[in-house]
Amino acid sequence: MSVKEKRPPHENPLRAGLRVGGASVPTVFVIFGASGDLAQRKLLPAIYNLAVRGLLPPRFAVVGYARTEMTDEEYRNFAKAAIESHSRTPIDEHFWPAFAGLLRYQPGGFDDDAHFHALAEMLERVDAEHGTEGNRVYYLSTPSSFFPVIVQRMGAAKLNRPPGFARVVIEKPFGHDLESAQELAEIVHRPFKERQIYRIDHYLGKETVQNIFAFRFANAIFEPVWNNSYVDHVQITVAESIGVEHRAQFYEETGVVRDIVQNHLLQVLALVAMEPPAAFDADPVRDEKTKLLRAMRPMTFENTVRGQYAKGYVTGAPADAYTEEPGVPAGSTTATFVAAKLEIDNWRWAGTPFYVRAGKRLAKRVTEIAVQFRRPPHLPFAADAAEHLEANSLVLRIQPDEGISLRFGAKAPTPTLSIRSVNMDFQYGSSFLADVPEAYETLILDAIRGDGTLFTRQDGVERSWEICDPLLEQWLSGQPQLYEAGSWGPDAADELLSRDGRRWRRP
């Protein structure tokens, strides 16, 4: 992502030309919930990998804050164990002492002013020891129910007004519906301004999601046909082969629309359909994404299918029904699958539907965007020469096997003219066998650099809820349609497209 670091008011000529790509402004990174699952699995390994790659500021420190009683040394051991278990690169014992020296820990509760004041005092000491100049990035790595109390206590302890900058990173869910999203925003906006808030959606940190930007806006040949004159429809699939696993309680409260559609799926759709931003900077990109979401009609009962997985087989192994999963109440009506037809009322996309589907326990794990082009207006071949010719399609595969496929017609090597569809397949991994950073590395680095391009703005969050809320209200009654685990969803999902004379692509 572009570097949008807030530099000191004076210009440092020695910084010119340094090929860093990382952050340089001194910063303390404060993790609330520092002993929790997310910190162990994602945050600490991501910070370690950034350090190993030389991308952290030269003056940097991490302060963990959680209810668990630990000393600095114990937290360093805790972090080392977490990194050993979850880092994509193994611990370098030569480098570890330098990294461990950056880690500090302050025990404390989330609803106790005295503990927050103690944290503030500790941060001042860290500033003095590490030269971090009062610049802070706060990462709320706690269940979202703690966000309101944490930000209120932060405000009371003046953690929102350090000598340098203050940014706060919050994890989804950003509310449960429009109303709760606005309530949360109102609470967070008391101590922090919108530009200080970084709402993280880890999907946007994936290299291949960012590659959508590059594909669309770094190539001149695709954008002229990227509209309703040439595109018949677009299909977006976010399929998981796993079930709810140990997250039954969470899933019962969310369901597939809140878990996937309101955030990941609409964000990816926005990247595919938005207008080119004037610059690849936070506000121009987020302005265009929000404009696109504003042009999208809210989801309706008539244009959607909801499903819930029943017993079946996934990749050869038997899979229980959703209602048989541990923690799921019998008779649950929670949707684990949704298919929807989304329509965008703007000049570029009017009349070109976007069909989306997302679900658990589907045939395989895949996330892809398939742009289905219109057929040629006239085929100057004998009827039987091109009878099996499919329309052109362009598929952007997000995961796994990241890449791009283009389907086009080619002459088959036969004595008579015969046109067949062929796929030209580009695998991202066959061009760059790079050490691809984890999404959290990208997003944490961006937060430290002050680049909000890949983070979600409140107006975008609210518009996403406006799109999903009508459907969620309608879904309060009725039953989801059952689908066999290991299939591609209920039959009604196929009918959703077949009534428009179309069919789902098989990913």
Add this chain to the structure above:
Amino acid sequence: MTAPDTQAVTDLAGVEPLLAQLRGGDRSGSVRATTLNLVVHAPTAEDVNAVADALTMIAGSRPLRALVVTPSGGEARATVTSSCWLGDGGQEVCSEQVVIEAEPQALPSAVVGLLVPDLPVFLLWMGGIDGGRPLLDELAELVTRVIVDSDACGLEAAIALASSSVAVSDIAWARLQPWREALAMLADAPAGLEAFRHSIGIEVRGPENEALLLAGWLRSRLDRQLGVEQSGRGRAVERVGVHSGGHELVVERSGRGELGHATGVDGVARPVVLPRHEFSRLLGAELDQLGADRVFEQALSAAS
């Protein structure tokens, strides 16, 4: 990396068909990705081995065609190698290496015929320049950028090369990146920058070449004259001190590891990481930069 496939040919016209054969005959439906050409001047067998080692480290993330040229007295001959790396998903990334031995005057024409069309071309010049200048000039006309190591070819030769129209970069300069980063950090605070703006000299414990480059960098960035003192016989920089009035701004390596400390005008020594990057990593970083490095060119110009 899967075991590389290597074959030798005596007719350079046979190189391209041999590469296609090593790729599996460009099976129908296959798509090959190549991002750049790297021409390497490797005058000795030791250089050829060194570059082969470096390519195994970097070519997986930068699929490339390397044309390694070695001036020799006999008839032209080539050794062709295709190396593939398996990704996590089982996909293959392949790079090609062609080692060409031929008379110096024949080498540019051999290179022209084997460059992958329409992709950036880098020339890595290993060893000294003096005797090879005609060959370097001819190869330089084909390339986007010339990469030298001024520790091997000498700073004066690098300066002379940079004064011609070709874009130049320097592995020795790349080695100094952590030191420049640490010094820049000391200038982030206004008081630190003020001290640099009044600096009068730089003292480097390390190779003379690097000392001159660092001095050139500070002179060109700060737009002022600075004296330079060099000490030590080591092959790597160990300490840099910048004198300014009553202050000495210091970056110093601690022992033999990659850790060090930087001391600014407040006198507080703060930890910094001063990695000793391997040649392959430095070369890889150079191949990622397509444009000219103006800061380096200005530092080089001010180094002498």
